[in-house]
Amino acid sequence: MTQQTDQFKKVISHAKEYGFVFPSSEIYDGLSAVYDYAQNGAALKNNIREYWWKAMVQLNENIVGIDSAIFMHPTTWKASGHVDAFNDPLIDNKTSKKRYRADVLIEDYVAKIEAKIEKEIQKASKRFGSSFDETQFRETNPRVLANQEKVEAILKRLGQSLEKEDLTDVKALIEELEISCPESGSREWTDVKQFNLMFGTKLGASADTAMDLYLRPETAQGIFVNFLNVQKTGRMKLPFGIAQTGKAFRNEIVARQFIFRMREFEQMEMQFFIPPGTQEAWYNQWKENRMKWHFALGMGEEKYRFHDHEKLAHYADAASDIEFRFPFGFKELEGIHSRTDFDLSSHEKFTGKKLQYFDPERNENYVPYVVETSIGLDRMFLAVFSNALTEETLEGGATRTLLKFPFALAPNKAAVLPLVKKDGLPELARTIVEDLKWNFQVVYDEKDAVGRRYRRQDALGTPYCITVDHQSLEDQTVTLRERDSMKQERIPIADLKATIQDQVSIASLLRKL
C-alpha cells in the first residue's frame, strides 16, 4: 500500500472519530457516496462557505447573492444541454461486473506514471542535496522525459476521442494501455457507453398529471434563469456577478474517494456577466482572483496548480481547473469557465423571451457573455481537512495528532479549560465562556488531565486553549496556548477577546484578498 492511501485512510477515520463526517444513514449500513456532516464538520463547512460568500458578495459591490430552488422547470435542462450532453462514458468489466468511468480508468493510469516521475525527482533530490535543480532535472532526465511524453500523448488522445465522441477509440486506448480492472485484474471489457448523470423525480400527485423533473445537477442554471430579474430589480450594470451556494445532485458512476465525489453535494458558483469581447480578460482576471482566495488560506501555494482544458464543454470557449494536491494526487477542486453567451441565448430560444442587456456605452442590446467560477464546497472541505491533518513527534518522542486548520475556518476558536474541577476555577472558566461566546465559537472542557484536553483540542483543530488556574483567581490572568507552536503565554482575561478575535475572524482572511 502506498503512503498516500495510508494518509487518506487516516483522513477518513479521523473525520469520523472526531465528529466531522459520517456515512449517511450509517445504522442501515450507509448509502453509497452520500455523507452527513457532523457537529464539527458542519461548523467547518459553514466557515468555508462564509469565507467564499463574503469574498464574493460582501467585498464586491457588483456581485450579489441569491438562493434559487433545487427544482426547476424541466425545460431548463433541455436548454442548458444537460438532457442531451450531461453524460459520462462508462465501461463494464465482464469478469467483476464492476462499472467504471472510462476516462477515469485512463486518468488513474496516467496518475501512476506521474507518481513514478515524482519518485524519480525525490530520489534525485536526495542524491544531489541542496544543489538539486528540479526544473533542469525534469528537462534533461531521459526517464522523466519519456514518462512525461507518454502522459501527454495519452491525455491528448483521450481528450480528442472524447471531444469527437469516439467511444470506440476510448476503449481501444484502454486495451492498448493494457488497463485491467482494479477489482478482478481482468482485461475483459464491454464497449464504452454514454450514461446521463441527472436524477429524475416527479412533481404532482396523480400518475397522469405528474411532471417529470430533475434534481439540479448544478446551481448555475438557477442564476441564468434569474439573470433579468436580478439585473432589473438590483439595477445592475455590466459587468456584474450573481453568486449562489447550494445542493447539486449527480448520479456519479464511480462514486468513491470519500467526499471528493458524491451523489449529493454542494456547489459555490458565481456567474459574472460581461460585454461580449471582454471574456478573455475577465477569464484571466477570475483565474487570478480565485487563486488569491485559495492562497490567502496559507495552505501552501505549491499545493495548487491550473489545468487548462483540452476538451471544452459544449458551452465554453475556455476552461481551466484549479487542481489541489489531495492525498491521492492533484485533482480538480474548482472550475473557471468562459461560458460565452451559450446559456442565456439558449434560454432565449427555449422560452421565446429576450434575456438581453441594454448597454448605454455601446448604445446597443446584447446577450451578455459569462465567466463562471464553480467550486465544490465538499471538495474544498476535503482539501482543507486533509491538508490540516498532521502527526507530529514531540521532544521526548511522544506524538500528537492535530488539525492545522487556518484559524478562521476552525470549528471552535477557543477551548476554556479549568485546571481542576474545584476551588472556584470552573465558575471563573464559565464566566470567560459567557463573555467570549458573543464573538466566536468557544467550548468548555473540564474532563481529564489538562494535557489530554490539549491533545483533544489539537485533534479538533481548535486554535487556542485558555487555561484557568489558581493564579487566575488572584490576578485575573490565564494561560493562552496556541495550537501549532504550543507556546503558552500569560495574559489578562480582559485581553482575551481582542487577542483571539483578530486571529480567528473571517475578516482576517478577507483582508488578505
Ligand code: ATP
Ligand atoms: P469532475 O470532472 O470531477 O466530475 P466536473 O468537471 O464535472 O467534475 P463541474 O461540473 O465543473 O465539475 O463542477 C464544479 C465543481 O463542483 C467541481 O470543481 C467540484 O469541486 C464540484 N463537484 C462536481 N461534481 C462533484 C461531486 N460528484 N461531488 C463533489 N463535488 C463535485
